[in-house]
Amino acid sequence: MNLRLLTEYMLNKTLISLTITALTSFSISLPSQAEETQCANTNSTEIASLFDKWNSSLQTGNPEQVTANYAANGVLLPTVSNKVRHNKAEIKEYFQKFLLLKPAGKIDEQNIRIYCNLAINSGVYTFNLTQNGKVNQVQARYTFVYQKADGDNKWLIVEHHSSAMPEKLSGSQTKKRN
Structure with a gap:
């Protein structure tokens, strides 16, 4: 019986020692991985300019230039x-049709938040869309989520949601914020 207790004691001691070693090794490796992440040096002006870049790419009428703003795994929840759309190929397919409307957008209200290598620009924008020679204005809510990848100095859209406003807003109800 003493031999059995001694064996259990030694086995438990070995398991505890291995567990402590594993946990110590794991916790030692975590800080070094965390230190490797460098947050992007940016500001709200730079993030706001990403809309202008995207809007300018719409003006080219070239879906390749528009999709260049999106990450490979970007998601688009489009207005029309x-x-x-779950990837660049599907996003390109959407813009091939949307660009036929000659879209030109402007920000009515924007709200920018920056989190390390992720930035969000959400608010309200208005698009002029031309169909059969007639220009129509469509006001929509939007959210752009941008990500700056490690080692890459380029912000890309990882999530873009746009939905038409359920109610028409008067000019006095729109405002521009940063």
Whole structure:
């Protein structure tokens, strides 16, 4: 019986020692991985300019230039389609049709938040869309989520949601914020 207790004691001691070693090794490696992440040096002016860059790419009429603003795994929830786009190929397919409307956008209200290598610009924008020679204005809510990848000095859209406003807003109800 003493031999059995001694064996259990030694086994438990070994398991505890291995567990402590594993946890110590794991916790030692975590800080070094965390230190490798460098947050982007940016500000709200730079993030706001990303909309201007995207809007300018719309003016080219070239879906390749528009999709260059999106990450490979970017998601688009577009204004004038019910289909969610899950990658650049699907996003390009959407813009091939949308660009036929000659869209030109302007920000009515924006709210920018910056989190390390992630930035969010959400608010309200208005688009002029031309169909059969007639220009229509469409006001929509939007959210752009941008990510700056490690080692890459380029912000890309990882999430873009746009939905038409359920109610028409008067000019006095719109405002521009940063």
